[in-house]
Amino acid sequence: MKVLLIIDHFGSGGAQRQMVELACGLRRRDHAVEMFVYYPQHDFFRRHLELERIPVHECAKEARGSLGVLIELVRLLRRGRFDVAASFLNTANLYAELARLVVPHTRLVVSERSSFHDDRFTASAPLRRLLHLLADRVVANSVTQTQWLKRRAWLHDKVSCIYNGVDLGQFRPAERTPIGGTGVRLLGVGRIGPEKNLHNLILALARFGKRFGYVPEVTWAGRRDVSRSGRHYCQRLDVLLASLPEVRRRWVWLGLQNNIPELLGQCDALIHPSLYEGMPNAVCEALAAGRPVLASSVCDHPLLVADGKRGFLFDPHSPDSIVTAIANLVQLDNEARRALERGAREYAQAELGIERMVDSYQALFAEVAR
Numbered sequence: 001m002k003v004l005l006i007i008d009h010f011g012s013g014g015a016q017r018q019m020v021e022l023a024c025g026l027r028r029r030d031h032a033v034e035m036f037v038y039y040p041q042h043d044f045f046r047r048h049l050e051l052e053r054i055p056v057h058e059c060a061k062e063a064r065g066s067l068g069v070l071i072e073l074v075r076l077l078r079r080g081r082f083d084v085a086a087s088f089l090n091t092a093n094l095y096a097e098l099a100r101l102v103v104p105h106t107r108l109v110v111s112e113r114s115s116f117h118d119d120r121f122t123a124s125a126p127l128r129r130l131l132h133l134l135a136d137r138v139v140a141n142s143v144t145q146t147q148w149l150k151r152r153a154w155l156h157d158k159v160s161c162i163y164n165g166v167d168l169g170q171f172r173p174a175e176r177t178p179i180g181g182t183g184v185r186l187l188g189v190g191r192i193g194p195e196k197n198l199h200n201l202i203l204a205l206a207r208f209g210k211r212f213g214y215v216p217e218v219t220w221a222g223r224r225d226v227s228r229s230g231r232h233y234c235q236r237l238d239v240l241l242a243s244l245p246e247v248r249r250r251w252v253w254l255g256l257q258n259n260i261p262e263l264l265g266q267c268d269a270l271i272h273p274s275l276y277e278g279m280p281n282a283v284c285e286a287l288a289a290g291r292p293v294l295a296s297s298v299c300d301h302p303l304l305v306a307d308g309k310r311g312f313l314f315d316p317h318s319p320d321s322i323v324t325a326i327a328n329l330v331q332l333d334n335e336a337r338r339a340l341e342r343g344a345r346e347y348a349q350a351e352l353g354i355e356r357m358v359d360s361y362q363a364l365f366a367e368v369a370r
Helices: 014-028 046-052 061-080 090-102 116-121 125-134 143-150 198-212 228-243 260-265 281-288 301-305 319-330 334-351 354-369
Strands: 002-006 032-037 056-058 084-088 108-112 137-140 159-161 185-189 217-221 251-255 269-272 293-296 311-314
Touching (some): 002 061, 002 090, 014 032, 014 046, 014 084, 014 354, 032 061, 061 090, 084 090, 084 354, 090 108, 116 143, 137 143, 143 159, 185 281, 198 228, 217 260, 269 281, 281 293, 281 301, 281 334, 301 311, 311 319
Parallel strands (some): 002 032, 002 084, 032 056, 084 108, 108 137, 137 159, 185 269, 269 293
16 A cells, blocks of 8 residues: 555654554555655654655645645645545644545545543634544544544544554563652653643642652653643642652653653653543553553543553542552552553553554555555
8 A cells, every 4th residue: 555644743742653653564564655744843753764764745834834734735645646645633634634625536544642621722623523524534542532533423434443552572561679668659751731730740749748758759751841831831830849849859850751661661650640631652651561550530541551450540630539549559569569560561462562553554544445
């Protein structure tokens, strides 16, 4: 098959990582894969494409504007004669669906990568989903989002769920010293924005310290949200941490990192307090690394974590609930902890391997192309 994959850029986001992994996976299976981006300056994952010799078509949106991006995509679809085109993320989906109006022979798959809970930030969501009528298939990367989309009558028959894929060789269990005393080490991974709910996590750490006499260490790897609301939220976090010195001493901001497997090997568990998610790469990678996950009980987290089997769930709006989840982990004996770790790895091997994801997209693309 000849496939065109469309996304905004190759920056450090979860959707970008998944699309690059998909491109490389398809290329290794001898499919002809090309990519189209409109913010080419963000190139965190570009090296992976270069190693696989995958052609990249660029149209700088800052210079050309949205109409320029759409025109260039239409030209590419006309001359490329692709068997199928696929896009990730809302704006890329919009460009792809509008381009299909002009190039109707294009077979198109679009993918939503977040949750309907995010719709509260935009009044355009209903119109955006109405445009999915122009696509052949719509993919969500979580069961909850798939079920929600299927309840839209005009989408019911064209929605599929394909989970994110994890490199099970790169993310694999590493030996860790037993949990005990004040050496509890939690890792957080993700862009630092309001939906990540770090405010309640910080409050929970302060309450944990008062209840148990020590504060667990939290290391957070991820860039700060540069939007206006994101900058304001990060400033609030800095003020809150400054007011809680016992927590601030145990909190480490790492910024953007490319050594997540190593960081997972150094922690006792992943902490993931998001208010909503699509399919979080951080949780999938932690499970593959055999690390228990402490996660908010939202979206697909209950399916991924299975409270008590691969980690513990909590109410993201309740700092006390977060405290209880951390305490549940800390109070496990070594045998129970090893059972969580085995369960995490086994689930990842069964459900989250990258080859499984590529298999699913390959089959979907073949069906759509026919």
